[in-house]
Amino acid sequence: MSRKYNFNAGPSTLPLSVLEELQQDLVDYKGMGLSLLEDSHRAPTYEAVHHEAVALFRELLGIPESHKVLFLGGGATLQFAMVPMNFLAAGKSAAYVNSGAWGKKAIEDAKKLGQVQIVFDGKESNFTTLPDPASVKVDPASAYLHFTSNETIGGLQWKGWPETGEVPLICDMSSDIFSRAVPVKKFAYIYAGAQKNMGPAGVTVVIIRKDLAENAPPNLPTMLQYSTHIENSSTFNTCPVMAIFVVHEVMKWLKEMGGVPEMEKVNNKKAALIYDILDNSSFYRGTVQKDSRSKMNIPFRLPTEDLEAEFLSQANKNNLKGLKGHRSVGGMRASIYNAMPIEGVQKLVDFMADFEKSHK
Numbered sequence: 001m002s003r004k005y006n007f008n009a010g011p012s013t014l015p016l017s018v019l020e021e022l023q024q025d026l027v028d029y030k031g032m033g034l035s036l037l038e039d040s041h042r043a044p045t046y047e048a049v050h051h052e053a054v055a056l057f058r059e060l061l062g063i064p065e066s067h068k069v070l071f072l073g074g075g076a077t078l079q080f081a082m083v084p085m086n087f088l089a090a091g092k093s094a095a096y097v098n099s100g101a102w103g104k105k106a107i108e109d110a111k112k113l114g115q116v117q118i119v120f121d122g123k124e125s126n127f128t129t130l131p132d133p134a135s136v137k138v139d140p141a142s143a144y145l146h147f148t149s150n151e152t153i154g155g156l157q158w159k160g161w162p163e164t165g166e167v168p169l170i171c172d173m174s175s176d177i178f179s180r181a182v183p184v185k186k187f188a189y190i191y192a193g194a195q196k197n198m199g200p201a202g203v204t205v206v207i208i209r210k211d212l213a214e215n216a217p218p219n220l221p222t223m224l225q226y227s228t229h230i231e232n233s234s235t236f237n238t239c240p241v242m243a244i245f246v247v248h249e250v251m252k253w254l255k256e257m258g259g260v261p262e263m264e265k266v267n268n269k270k271a272a273l274i275y276d277i278l279d280n281s282s283f284y285r286g287t288v289q290k291d292s293r294s295k296m297n298i299p300f301r302l303p304t305e306d307l308e309a310e311f312l313s314q315a316n317k318n319n320l321k322g323l324k325g326h327r328s329v330g331g332m333r334a335s336i337y338n339a340m341p342i343e344g345v346q347k348l349v350d351f352m353a354d355f356e357k358s359h360k
């Protein structure tokens with residue numbers, strides 16, 4: 001078997017041991033004679049997986065009792081709408097940070113549903129920088145502040161958290177959840193699509209402070225109310241059992257690897273390897289200002305688009321896959337989520353150094 005190093009931004013690389021375990025479990029789950037894919041989401045076998053996944057989330061992220069963990073459908077994108085539907089009461093205004101492609105999408109949906117106030121606009125720096133968290137000022141009457149902890153396309157990541165007092169802090173952590181320690185208690189609401197640091201596409205993880213769901217407009221359709229999912233432990237309808245099962249396996253792997261603190265250390269080393277070459281080269285160019293750079297998604301450019309095409313083609317031949325930047329920005333992007341081993345990043349930087357030597 002020849003597995004490539006996969007730098008895709010999402011869906012993205014998964015731990016090999018998890019994939020191998022899945023292969024075993026797929027046909028006959030723990031001697032049941034059938035797969036979890038084929039069993040009821042209300043059967044005790046699946047229920048055990050579901051509850052253990054929640055328990056692992058609580059343990060690994062340090063989620064307090066005040067918050068619930070939910071598994072929802074519709075991708076992180078549905079949360080762009082569900083957040084204002086549930087939390088942006090009529091007559092109120094919500095504060096948003098426009099940090100790039102994903103922040104912008106959240107803003108677009110919120111504007112359809114209520115009033116939005118932009119408290120930082122990255123447009124002014126062509127989305128190459130984030131604000132100093134301490135400089136973000138929010139009107140105390142705001143319904144909430146929404147921001148994106150890591151802009152997957154632009155490659156920007158917050159290094160601290162805004163202070164909002166009583167105003168609920170809401171964060172899209174799709175592309176950096178579980179990559180570093182997070183003071184969950186500070187947040188009223190966190191959401192993340194699974195397909196980067198947690199598992200496959202098909203499930204969105206929500207961490208919600210219970211009291212926040214209580215004031216949603218009662219006329220919202222049942223599936224769009226967080227309270228429905230809180231009351232039914234995410235099994236109001238048929239939940240995405242397979243995606244949740246894989247998330248459960250990835251959480252077990254993460255725990256075996258030493259949990260979030262260990263992951264954070266390795267992630268720091270991996271990112272430093274790539275930024276080192278970008279900072280010491282006149283050939284490669286990082287696109288984000290230093291204090292806002294992401295440790296998960298690292299975009300970079302080469303001197304010409306022809307060289308970029310050649311780089312991608314040669315990288316592919318060297319088993320380095322998924323390095324093409326997002327279609328909206330071009331260039332390269334190395335996504336180095338938790339499951340990317342440091343050996344893969346070392347292989348990439350060795351390749352980059354060789355390519356620079358032969359094409360300068």
Ligand code: PMP
Nearest residue numbers: 075076077102152172174175193
């Ligand atoms: N937010 C961020 C930061 C993302 O990176 C993505 C997907 N790449 C989304 C939201 C949208 O997620 P989904 O495709 O699961 O709806």
